Amino acid sequence: MIGRLHYATIAISIVLVAILLAASKIVSKDSLQPISSNFDSYNLNNPEVLTKLNDIENIGNIASEVESEYNTNLLYILPSNLSRTKNPLLVVRPGHLRFVTLYKLSHNKLEPLNQQSRYDFQSAPEFMGFQKSFKLRDLQGEKLYLHINHYKQAIPKLELWEYETFNRVDNQYNQLFTAIIFGIILLILVNTFFYLIIKRREYLLYIFYNTTFVIFLMGSTGYIYQFPALSLLADSKNSLFIFLCLSMYALYTFTQAFLSTEKLAPVEHKLLNVYRGAMVALFVTGFIFNPVPQTLINITNFTLISAFPLYLWLVVKLLRKASRQAFFFALAFGLLILAGVCRILTTFNLLPETFIFNHGFAIASLLEATIFTLGLADRVLQIKLQRDNVKREFQERTQAYELQKEFSTLLNNITEKLHSSKPQNYEAMVVGTFLKELKKRVKFVSAAAIYQMDAQLHVFARSTFERQKYNQLIKDTSLQVKRLCDLNVPRRLEADLIYENMFVIPVAMRRHEWSCLILEVGDEFQPTESMLDFLQHYATELTRCLLNIESLRLIKSKAETDDLTRLLNRGAILEQLKLTLIRSQRSNDPLSIAFVDVDDFKAVNDNFGHESGDRCLKNLANLLLEELPHNCLIGRYGGDEFLVILPKIKQVEAKRYLTIISDKIIPLFVENKRCHYTISVGISGLKKETKDSLQLIREADKALYVSKSQGKNQINLAEN
Known part of the structure; x- marks a missing residue:
C-alpha cells in the first residue's frame, strides 16, 4: 500500500508542476493584448437615449422587442477603423449573456448579421470559455453595432482582437485545462487501481x-x-x-x-x-x-x-x-x-x-x-x-484465554496430587508439575524457581542435585541476577563458560526482594517476544504457587477455585460429587446434578469480545449462588459449562430451581448493544442402579444434549 501511494504521489506531483507552468504562462500572457477594449455604448432602456439615436429608423423597434424583464439592454458602436486590422475578432464576455446580436447600419436601418444566445450548442465553439465571438474580416468598412440584452443587470466586456493573437491566448487556456483534466483523469485511474485492490x-x-x-x-x-x-x-x-x-x-x-x-x-x-x-x-x-x-x-x-x-x-x-x-x-x-x-x-x-x-x-x-x-x-x-490492532488484541485475548484454561487444567492436576502428597513434598511436586508442562512448550535442560524474601534465599528445582547447582550459580552470579530482576529484562547470563547457557526470566512479585525462573538452555535457544511473555507469565504463576504453598489452605484454595467465577473448578467439583454421592447412597437421600451450559457462547465472544463473555459467566455464577439452596455445590466444569450438585433434592424440584434461574437471566449491554444469552440444562438424579458419579454425569450430559438439539434455552430431565 505504501509503495503504491508513493507512486501515485510522484505522478500527482508531476501533474501539479505542469499545472503551475501552464498557469504561469496564462497569467503572464506576454504581450498578447487586445487591440481595443473601449467602446461607445447606449442604454436602450433610457428614452432619452432613443431620442439621440432617432436617425436610426428601427431603433425603437429593437429596443421594444426586449421584454421588460431584461434589465440589460445596451447598444455598442464598433470602431470604424477595422481596416487597419488584418483579421479582426470581436470577443464579448461574460459568456452567460442572454442574447448578443451583431447589426450593420444600412439605409439608416439596423440589419441583423449574427445573433448568439447563452446556450448555443448547435455546434462546437471555436474557442474555449463560451465567450461570444464575431469574425469581422468580411465586414470591414461597414458601420457595425452590437446589441446586448440580459435578464439581469450586467456589465459586458467587449474586446477587439487580432484573430491570430486571440487564438494564441485561447491555446494557452487550452493547455491549462488539458493539464487540469489530465491530472483529474489520472487521479481517477489511480483511485480505480486502489479500488480494484482494496475494494x-x-x-x-x-x-x-x-x-x-x-x-x-x-x-x-x-x-x-x-x-x-x-x-x-x-x-x-x-x-x-x-x-x-x-x-x-x-x-x-x-x-x-x-x-x-x-x-x-x-x-x-x-x-x-x-x-x-x-x-x-x-x-x-x-x-x-x-x-x-x-x-x-x-x-x-x-x-x-x-x-x-x-x-x-x-x-x-x-x-x-x-x-x-x-x-x-x-x-x-x-x-x-x-x-x-x-x-x-x-x-x-x-x-x-x-x-x-x-x-x-x-x-x-x-x-x-x-x-x-x-x-x-x-x-x-x-x-x-x-x-490489525483489533486482530492482534483478539489474538492476545484468545491466547490469554487459552493460557488461562491451561493453567486451570494444570492447577487441577496439582490439586489431585496435593491430596496424595505429604506436606513436606508440596514444593517438589508443584515445581515438578510446572516444569513438566513447560518442557512441552520450551526446550531446556534444567530449571529452577528462585526468590529471595526477608534476606533468605529460596531455590526450588526437581532434584537435590539441581537445587545445589543453582544455589552455587546464585553465589557466583548474584549481582548480575539481581540486576536483571530489578530491570525486569529476560536475558542470558554474561558469566563464565560454565554458566553461559543460563537464561534468567525475572518475575515481579510482592513481598519478594527479587524473583526469577532460571532455565539452562541450548545454544539454539532464541526466544521471541511472545515466548518471553509466555515464560514470564508461566514463571509468575509458578512463583505465586510456591509462595502460596507456605499455607496449605491457601494453595488448596488456589487450586480448587476457578479464577474467573470464584466457583469450584472442575477437579474440585468432581471430588465433591464423589463424596456427596457416597453420603447420599449411605443415607438413602435424593440427589440431583445439573449441567448448565451457555447457549452459543462462542458467538457472544466473537460478536461482543471475550470480556463480555467473561461477564456473562460471572453473572450466571452469581445468579446460581443467589437462587440455589445454600447446601448446593456449584463448579465451573468447562469453558461455559457449570456443574451443579443438589443434595436432598429430587429432579423435579431441581428443574423448578433451574427454571427460576433461567427466567431471571437479563441481557448485557455492551457499547449500547444488547447482548442476550440463554442457558440449556440437563438434569439427572440418583437411582438405585446408579453405580458411580460418572454415570450421573453421563445421564445429565445426555439430557443437556436433548435441550440443545430441541432448540436450546430448555431444561430436560434424564430418563428414570
Missing part, C-alpha cells in the same frame, strides 16, 4: 463523483468539444445541468462515507440526505423541462451555496473530535468551496470576470482531487491499522 466503498464513490464532475467541468469550459465522441454529453443546457446535479449528488454521498457521518455526526448525516434528495429531484427536472428554465438554475445554485455552511460546521465538528479525515476534507474543500462561491457569484454579476474567478474553480478541482486521493489512502491505512 473499499469510499474509492468507488469518489470515482463516481470525480468522473461526473470532470464531465461537467469539461462541458462548462468548452474543453469537452476537443473530443467529438464526448461532445454529445454537453450539447445542450440540460446536459450540463444534469451532470452538475449528478456530480453534487455523488459528492454528498462520498462525503457521508469519507467522514463516517452516520456514526460521528448523525444529525449532519440526515441533512446531507436532504441535499442528496434535492439533487435527485433537480436531476429529474433536467429530463422534464427542455430547456431548463433560468429560475431552476438559480434554485440549484442557491441549494449548492446553502450547503457550504453545513460543510463548514461538519468539518469543524469532526476536527474537534480529532478526525484525520476531517483534516483532509478541510484541506481539499477549503480552496474548492472558495473558488466555487466566487464562480457562482460571478454568474450573478456580483464579482467581476477575471482569470482567477473564471478558472480558479478548475485549478482548485485538481488540488481537491489530489488531496482526496492522499486522504483516501490515509483512511485505508488507518482502517488497516485499526483492524
Whole structure:
C-alpha cells in the first residue's frame, strides 16, 4: 500500500508542476493584448437615449422587442477603423449573456448579421470559455453595432482582437485545462487501481463523483468539444445541468462515507440526505423541462451555496473530535468551496470576470482531487491499522484465554496430587508439575524457581542435585541476577563458560526482594517476544504457587477455585460429587446434578469480545449462588459449562430451581448493544442402579444434549 501511494504521489506531483507552468504562462500572457477594449455604448432602456439615436429608423423597434424583464439592454458602436486590422475578432464576455446580436447600419436601418444566445450548442465553439465571438474580416468598412440584452443587470466586456493573437491566448487556456483534466483523469485511474485492490466503498464513490464532475467541468469550459465522441454529453443546457446535479449528488454521498457521518455526526448525516434528495429531484427536472428554465438554475445554485455552511460546521465538528479525515476534507474543500462561491457569484454579476474567478474553480478541482486521493489512502491505512490492532488484541485475548484454561487444567492436576502428597513434598511436586508442562512448550535442560524474601534465599528445582547447582550459580552470579530482576529484562547470563547457557526470566512479585525462573538452555535457544511473555507469565504463576504453598489452605484454595467465577473448578467439583454421592447412597437421600451450559457462547465472544463473555459467566455464577439452596455445590466444569450438585433434592424440584434461574437471566449491554444469552440444562438424579458419579454425569450430559438439539434455552430431565 505504501509503495503504491508513493507512486501515485510522484505522478500527482508531476501533474501539479505542469499545472503551475501552464498557469504561469496564462497569467503572464506576454504581450498578447487586445487591440481595443473601449467602446461607445447606449442604454436602450433610457428614452432619452432613443431620442439621440432617432436617425436610426428601427431603433425603437429593437429596443421594444426586449421584454421588460431584461434589465440589460445596451447598444455598442464598433470602431470604424477595422481596416487597419488584418483579421479582426470581436470577443464579448461574460459568456452567460442572454442574447448578443451583431447589426450593420444600412439605409439608416439596423440589419441583423449574427445573433448568439447563452446556450448555443448547435455546434462546437471555436474557442474555449463560451465567450461570444464575431469574425469581422468580411465586414470591414461597414458601420457595425452590437446589441446586448440580459435578464439581469450586467456589465459586458467587449474586446477587439487580432484573430491570430486571440487564438494564441485561447491555446494557452487550452493547455491549462488539458493539464487540469489530465491530472483529474489520472487521479481517477489511480483511485480505480486502489479500488480494484482494496475494494473499499469510499474509492468507488469518489470515482463516481470525480468522473461526473470532470464531465461537467469539461462541458462548462468548452474543453469537452476537443473530443467529438464526448461532445454529445454537453450539447445542450440540460446536459450540463444534469451532470452538475449528478456530480453534487455523488459528492454528498462520498462525503457521508469519507467522514463516517452516520456514526460521528448523525444529525449532519440526515441533512446531507436532504441535499442528496434535492439533487435527485433537480436531476429529474433536467429530463422534464427542455430547456431548463433560468429560475431552476438559480434554485440549484442557491441549494449548492446553502450547503457550504453545513460543510463548514461538519468539518469543524469532526476536527474537534480529532478526525484525520476531517483534516483532509478541510484541506481539499477549503480552496474548492472558495473558488466555487466566487464562480457562482460571478454568474450573478456580483464579482467581476477575471482569470482567477473564471478558472480558479478548475485549478482548485485538481488540488481537491489530489488531496482526496492522499486522504483516501490515509483512511485505508488507518482502517488497516485499526483492524490489525483489533486482530492482534483478539489474538492476545484468545491466547490469554487459552493460557488461562491451561493453567486451570494444570492447577487441577496439582490439586489431585496435593491430596496424595505429604506436606513436606508440596514444593517438589508443584515445581515438578510446572516444569513438566513447560518442557512441552520450551526446550531446556534444567530449571529452577528462585526468590529471595526477608534476606533468605529460596531455590526450588526437581532434584537435590539441581537445587545445589543453582544455589552455587546464585553465589557466583548474584549481582548480575539481581540486576536483571530489578530491570525486569529476560536475558542470558554474561558469566563464565560454565554458566553461559543460563537464561534468567525475572518475575515481579510482592513481598519478594527479587524473583526469577532460571532455565539452562541450548545454544539454539532464541526466544521471541511472545515466548518471553509466555515464560514470564508461566514463571509468575509458578512463583505465586510456591509462595502460596507456605499455607496449605491457601494453595488448596488456589487450586480448587476457578479464577474467573470464584466457583469450584472442575477437579474440585468432581471430588465433591464423589463424596456427596457416597453420603447420599449411605443415607438413602435424593440427589440431583445439573449441567448448565451457555447457549452459543462462542458467538457472544466473537460478536461482543471475550470480556463480555467473561461477564456473562460471572453473572450466571452469581445468579446460581443467589437462587440455589445454600447446601448446593456449584463448579465451573468447562469453558461455559457449570456443574451443579443438589443434595436432598429430587429432579423435579431441581428443574423448578433451574427454571427460576433461567427466567431471571437479563441481557448485557455492551457499547449500547444488547447482548442476550440463554442457558440449556440437563438434569439427572440418583437411582438405585446408579453405580458411580460418572454415570450421573453421563445421564445429565445426555439430557443437556436433548435441550440443545430441541432448540436450546430448555431444561430436560434424564430418563428414570
